[in-house]
Amino acid sequence: MKTPVQTTVKTPVQTTVQTPVQTTLDALLVETTNIVFRRAAEGSSDFELRVPAFALSAGASLAVRGPSGSGKSTLLALLSGELLPLEGEVRAQGRSLSEMSDAARRAYRATSVGQVFQTFELVASLDVLENVLLPFRLHGALVLDDAARARALELLGRVGLADKSRRPIDRLSHGERQRVAIARALVTRPSLVLADEPTGNLDPALKRVIAELLVLEARAANAALVVATHDESILGSFGAVLAIGDAHGGTR
Amino acid sequence: MTALPRHAVFLAVRSLRHSWRRSLLLALVLGLSLGVPLALTSLLERASTDMRARAAVSPLVLGAKGSESDLMFGALFFAATPPRGLSMQDLARIEGDGLGQAVPIALGATAQKTPVVGTTIDSFDRRGVRPTSGTMFATIGECVAGADAARALGLAPGSRLYTDPASLSDLAGVYPLELTVTGVLPPTGTPDDGVLFVDLRTMWSIRGLGHRHDEPAESETPGALIGQDGERTIAGEALAIERKSAGGIADDFHFHGDPATFPIDAALVYPGDAKAQAILLGRFTGKDETLQLARPDQFIERVLERIFGVGRILGAVAVATAVLVMLVAALAFALSIRLRADELALMRRLGASRGRVAMFLTTEAALLLAGALAITATCAVAAPLLAPLVMRMAAG
Numbered sequence: 001m002k003t004p005v006q007t008t009v010k011t012p013v014q015t016t017v018q019t020p021v022q023t024t025l026d027a028l029l030v031e032t033t034n035i036v037f038r039r040a041a042e043g044s045s046d047f048e049l050r051v052p053a054f055a056l057s058a059g060a061s062l063a064v065r066g067p068s069g070s071g072k073s074t075l076l077a078l079l080s081g082e083l084l085p086l087e088g089e090v091r092a093q094g095r096s097l098s099e100m101s102d103a104a105r106r107a108y109r110a111t112s113v114g115q116v117f118q119t120f121e122l123v124a125s126l127d128v129l130e131n132v133l134l135p136f137r138l139h140g141a142l143v144l145d146d147a148a149r150a151r152a153l154e155l156l157g158r159v160g161l162a163d164k165s166r167r168p169i170d171r172l173s174h175g176e177r178q179r180v181a182i183a184r185a186l187v188t189r190p191s192l193v194l195a196d197e198p199t200g201n202l203d204p205a206l207k208r209v210i211a212e213l214l215v216l217e218a219r220a221a222n223a224a225l226v227v228a229t230h231d232e233s234i235l236g237s238f239g240a241v242l243a244i245g246d247a248h249g250g251t252r
Numbered sequence: 253m254t255a256l257p258r259h260a261v262f263l264a265v266r267s268l269r270h271s272w273r274r275s276l277l278l279a280l281v282l283g284l285s286l287g288v289p290l291a292l293t294s295l296l297e298r299a300s301t302d303m304r305a306r307a308a309v310s311p312l313v314l315g316a317k318g319s320e321s322d323l324m325f326g327a328l329f330f331a332a333t334p335p336r337g338l339s340m341q342d343l344a345r346i347e348g349d350g351l352g353q354a355v356p357i358a359l360g361a362t363a364q365k366t367p368v369v370g371t372t373i374d375s376f377d378r379r380g381v382r383p384t385s386g387t388m389f390a391t392i393g394e395c396v397a398g399a400d401a402a403r404a405l406g407l408a409p410g411s412r413l414y415t416d417p418a419s420l421s422d423l424a425g426v427y428p429l430e431l432t433v434t435g436v437l438p439p440t441g442t443p444d445d446g447v448l449f450v451d452l453r454t455m456w457s458i459r460g461l462g463h464r465h466d467e468p469a470e471s472e473t474p475g476a477l478i479g480q481d482g483e484r485t486i487a488g489e490a491l492a493i494e495r496k497s498a499g500g501i502a503d504d505f506h507f508h509g510d511p512a513t514f515p516i517d518a519a520l521v522y523p524g525d526a527k528a529q530a531i532l533l534g535r536f537t538g539k540d541e542t543l544q545l546a547r548p549d550q551f552i553e554r555v556l557e558r559i560f561g562v563g564r565i566l567g568a569v570a571v572a573t574a575v576l577v578m579l580v581a582a583l584a585f586a587l588s589i590r591l592r593a594d595e596l597a598l599m600r601r602l603g604a605s606r607g608r609v610a611m612f613l614t615t616e617a618a619l620l621l622a623g624a625l626a627i628t629a630t631c632a633v634a635a636p637l638l639a640p641l642v643m644r645m646a647a648g
Contacts, residue, residue, distance in 0.1 A: 110603025
C-alpha cells in the first residue's frame with residue numbers, strides 16, 4: 001500500500017512530494033492522519049508542514065530525506081509526541097498522542113520511543129554502560145534492574161563495544177559514540193526508533209556502517225525505524241524513503 | 253532509598269566527580285567563606301573563656317613596676333617576660349602581716365624549647381593539682397611536666413633532659429642543667445599543661461646562682477685533668493663548675509649570696525579575704541613604689557575588649573565576604589547548568605519530567621553544599637585549637 005505524503009513550506013518555495021511508504025495493516029505501530037503543523041517564525045515566513053496519512057508497522061524502516069529546514073526533525077518530534085499537530089493526529093499503539101496528558105506522552109516517549117541524534121547526545125560524566133542505561137533513571141515507568149543491565153550489555157556486544165562498556169565517553173571515536181547512542185535507543189525495547197541525522201557527524205566510510213547497524217538492530221528488536229537524513233549515500237539501507245521539502249520529489 | 257533519590261544521587265555524584273576541580277573549588281570557596289567567620293568567632297570565644305578562667309583563679313599578681321601586660325602574660329600564661337626587679341624578700345610585704353599568701357614564679361628558661369617555670373609546692377596546693385604519675389619535685393634538678401609538655405617530649409617519671417642554653421654569647425646567663433622528671437601533671441586545659449615546673453632553687457641554679465663543684469682529683473671525666481703539679485691538681489676549665497645535678501647533689505650544691513635577694517619574676521597573691529585584698533592593693537599605690545599589684549580579671553577584660561573590637565571588624569568583613577562569595581558561587585553553579593543545557597534537554601527529550609531534572613540539579617547543589625558545610629564545620633571545630641596562639645599574639 002502506498003501512502004502519499006505532502007509537505008508544504010510557504011513562500012519562498014512551495015514543494016509537494018509523493019513518496020511510497022510500506023505499511024502492514026495487521027501490525028500498525030504508528031499511524032498518522034492528515035497532519036498539519038505550523039510554527040510562526042520571526043523575521044521570515046511561517047513554517048508549515050503537511051503530512052498526509054501514513055502508517056508504520058513493526059520492523060519497517062523509513063528514511064525521511066530532505067534539505068535542512070524542510071521539516072524532517074519536526075516530523076520526528078510529532079511522532080515522539082514532543083510536538084503536537086495543529087490538525088490531524090498521530091496515533092501510537094492505537095492511542096492519539098494529542099489526547100494524552102503531558103505525563104502520558106512523556107511515559108510514551110520514555111517507554112516506547114528510542115531516539116538517536118546527530119550529535120550523539122551522550123552524557124560526558126557517565127561511562128558507556130551508564131549512558132546506555134540512562135533512560136532507566138529518567139522515568140519512573142522504567143526499572144533499572146538486572147534484566148535492564150543484561151539487556152544493555154547484550155546491546156553493547158551487538159554494536160561491537162562489549163570491551164568498552166566502562167570507558168568514558170570522551171575516549172570514544174565518533175563512530176563508537178553513535179553505537180552507544182544506538183544501544184541506548186534500543187535498551188528500553190521501544191516499538192519506535194527515531195533517528196535524526198544519525199550519520200551527520202560521521203566520516204563517509206562510517207555512514208553506511210552505522211545506518212545499516214541501526215536498521216539491523218531496530219529490526220532485531222522488532223521496532224519501527226524512522227530516520228531523518230539528507231545523506232543520499234545511506235538511503236539504500238532503508239525499506240522506504242520519504243522525501244520532503246525537495247522540489248525534485250523523490251521516490252525509490 | 254527509593255529509585256528516584258537513588259538515581260538523583262547517582263547522577264549528581266557522577267557529575268560532580270566528572271568536573272571535580274570545579275566541584276572542589278566551589279566547595280572550598282563556599283566552605284571557607286562560611287568557615288572563616290565561624291572559626292574566628294569560636295576561636296575568640298575559646299580564647300576568652302580560657303583567659304577568663306585563668307584570671308579567675310589568680311586573684312592578684314605582684315611584680316616589678318613596668319609593663320602590666322608583660323607581668324600578667326608572664327605570670328598567668330608564661331608567654332612574656334615580666335619587668336625585672338622583684339626579689340624573694342618583697343614577698344614579705346604580702347605575707348608579713350598575714351593578709352595573704354604569695355606564690356613566687358620565676359621564668360626565663362626552657363628545656364627542649366619548652367618553658368621551665370620555677371615556683372614552690374604552694375602553687376600546686378593552691379590549685380589542688382597533683383601528679384597523675386610519679387611525685388612532686390623535691391630537690392634541685394627535679395621537675396614535674398605539664399600533660400601536653402610530657403606528651404610532646406615523651407616524658408615520664410625518670411626521664412632526663414637538659415635545659416637550653418640561653419644564647420652562646422650570654423656566658424653569664426643561663427647554663428644547661430640536667431633535669432630529672434619526677435612526675436607528670438594531669439591535663440588542666442590551662443597554660444600549665446605546656447610547661448615544666450621546677451623548684452625555685454633549681455631555676456636559680458639554671459640562672460647560675462647556685463652550683464656544685466666536683467672534686468677534681470677524683471673526676472673520671474676523660475680530659476678533665478690537665479696535669480699534676482706536686483700537691484696541686486690542674487683541672488680543665490670545663491670541670492671547674494659542673495652543672496650536672498644528678499647523684500646526691502643536695503649535699504654539695506650551694507648558693508652564693510643571700511637567697512632573700514634572689515630574683516623572681518612575679519608572684520600570685522592570694523589575699524585572705526576581700527578586706528585584705530583592698531588593703532594589699534592600697535599598699536602598692538605609692539608614688540615611689542617600685543612594685544605593682546594588679547587584678548588579672550580586670551586586666552583580662554581590658555585585653556579581651558581590644559581583641560573583640562578587632563574581631564568584630566574582621567567578623568563584619570568576613571560576613572560581607574561570605575555573602576559575596578555565596579552569590580558568586582550560586583552564579584558559577586547557574587552558569588555550569590547553562591553549560592549543560594544540552595544534557596538537560598536530552599533528559600527531557602528522553603522522557604524526564606521538568607521536576608525530575610530539577611531534582612537532579614537540586615541534589616547536585618545539595619551535595620556540593622554538604623561538602624562546603626563539612627569544610628565549614630572542620631574550620632569551626634579546629635579553630636579553638638588555635639586559642640593559645642591568640643593568647644600569645646595578645647601577649648605580643
